Amino acid sequence: MTEHPPRFKAPSGAPPLVQLRGISKYFPGVIANEAVDLDVMPGEIHALLGENGAGKSTLMNILTGIYQPDAGEVIIDGYAKQFATPPQAIAAGIGMVHQHFKLVQAFTVAENIHLGWSETPRRASAPVLEARTAALAARFNLQTRPGARVSDLSTGEQQRVEILRVLARQARILILDEPTAVLTPAEARELFRALRDFVAGGNAVIFISHKLDEVLEISDRITILRGGRKVATENAADCNPRMLARLMVGRDIVLADMRQRSPNAAPLSPNPVLSLEQVSAAGDNGSEALHGISLDVRAGEIVGIAGVAGNGQRELSQVLTGMRPVTSGRIRIDGRPVDKANAAAFADSGIGHIPEDRLHSGLAPALSITANAVMREYKTSALSAGGIYRPNAATALAKDIAAAAEVAIPDFGMPVRNLSGGNQQRLVARREMRIANKVLIAAYPSRGLDVGAINTMLRYIVELRDAGAGIILISEELEELLNVSDRIAVLYEGKIMGIVENDQVDLDEIGLLMGGRTLSREAA
């Protein structure tokens, strides 16, 4: 554990830094927030926990002036405030770091820090801005390289720049939306240290997360939202993961080992159904993104791919599904070599694919739910015998898929983008599972889902494994991989650093592999 800085003691009777009183916000047909109260004390790290759609983002958008509440008040330092615009919230000392960074990639760190800031000197040269940035970085103890271009920084460094930018504007309340989603465990620890330093000076942090363990680790108090309403605020010391999960979803959930096979599950096949032999492939920019990958998946097993996002996962899943040509090496389906990347042929031979960015490549957001649901089966004779597309048959199939995915859809003709992210993901998963009788490539299937939905998704995958499909599960959630995979391969900079059997997993070992260290080098 890290050493804690001395805790900040608020003088007794001091008002909360932030006080939300009875905040309500309604969208047509949706209660986003209703009568939410929240107190954040000086010196506190306050976690905001809730499922997707629980109202966390809406609440923070109200606090940061992006939305105006339909009812209730925002009280800062004991004074009621109305933020009509985000700059007013910033002026009141409220800063937010979004999940997707809002940095100008082509600018340097110093330029990003000074962008749109009233304190930026009128006549500023690069050395001046960089010196100011270095001074700020030293003051807040956030290590950055002022002269570096943002596009050259790692995600962890980019996040530090975002935080520094917020803190430089005299923020006393720092809101972080899922800050660790993009970080390695080491980077996350560094972030936590910086947050503790920050609150030690009497400031406060609001920490939005899905991850129960890290919420317990970092926060002093935890507020749980469900269905737009506040369920509880608890001291973190009095909480455990099981109880938090129950408060979040309103029912008991199982965070359990799902590797157990059902008695009538299909046996493991002796030969791989899909295998890669020394496969290399180019990334979008033409440089090699996968280097000599060898990987087998057998029917009836789940192979997990661990690693920090952006280390070749996207290219790997595209190679495995015929969307991206290989530059060298060989792919075999059922032992037969594949001569050419052809996504349709891969799908026809029973390989399903839950892509990592469903809105960009798994769905056509503007087209109807029906059109999206039948994307894999529109060529079947039921849907388009003789090339004649039958909309009614397509809608019937879409209804089947929606029923299997347990998604209630009032109108199958409406654009699929009107569905929530979780429902889109379930539809895509069910659509792909219908054709994945041989292999399913699932890239981050639980990304952006809440605890309940993640469990449903993993249950789907386990069912498919028991039905006799081989599964490649790409994820950045180690816990999820450990829960379901038989073997875990770690991907780092386009290479497989090692494949470990789940029974013999050592978390530290995987963490090291994810960080690009081989075991032997670490031992030396």
Place this chain on the structure above:
Amino acid sequence: MSAAWRFQRLPSASPVIAFSARAAAILLALVIAGGVLSLTGASPLKLGQQVLGASFGSSFGFEDLGLLFIPLILTGLSVAVAQQIGAWNIGAEGQFYAGAFAAAVVGLFVPGPPMLILPMMFVAGLLGGAVWILVPTLARAYAGVSELITTLLMNFVAILLVYYVSTNAWRDRTANSATRRLSAEIPEFWGSVHWGLPVAIVVALLIAALLSFSRWGYEVRMVGSNPAAAHYAGMPVRRHLITVMLLSGAIAGLAGMLEIAGTVHRLQGGISNNYGYLGIMVAVLARNSAIGVIFSAALMAFILNSGIILQTQGLTTSAVLAITGLILFLTAIGDELAHYRIARDKA
């Protein structure tokens, strides 16, 4: 907190509201135009009466409307079809000329009975339009060059080519800067309105049916809506882009063929009346729906015809262009506003 009115955005607009917003936009555009006209000293009500009387009051006016209707259906369809695959065909104007040019070559220089010549001209028109969009299509499909610019530039080449041949090599001695009369013409079925009208409507219906009720149409819609998803589903993205863009060009070329074989009967400069550019507006008003194009082309034909009538009353063509621009502008606002509803905050 006091009660306050404010706008709420809805994810989708109901058809009734969307339609009313459109109707209101068109009405408002006409009211504004009328207001401006009255400032110039004209009486908008009297002018309106004249326009309506001349358009619908006589069969001559109605026939004029019909003749404007034919090319607008097809150029609008051309733009709408390209939009289905996610491409902007700004070159319907040039493809119109190219189709007319190719059809004229057959009509002027191939001997034979009209029953044989007309089908040949039909095919020539389709091919002429397709050839004219070929280079922009390949540049887009293989090199990612924006078709917006290339199709636009090809227009000038086609327009000047037609001017050149009709005022030089193919000029008829008796006609002023036009070729001689073509050997074949499309028969008329009602006054001066020829069989090109049903042909254009059938083509629009055919395209609508293809898009909604064929496997090909499903793939095209998917490619147009999200090429990455189509690639993921294993659809031939590039092949569809090429065929649909060529189809778009061919449809505009057909418009040119029908125009010279049915309405003008000679190849001459300026035959298009900006039909290609107006097709963009027809397609936008129809929201790229092939069926919708028939209705928005009818509206556009009426506006154009009104312009011609207003010209006889001493107004310039620019006034008509201004009115069409106003309609497009206000329709865009109406479409956006249809997504909002006014809600009242409760205190």
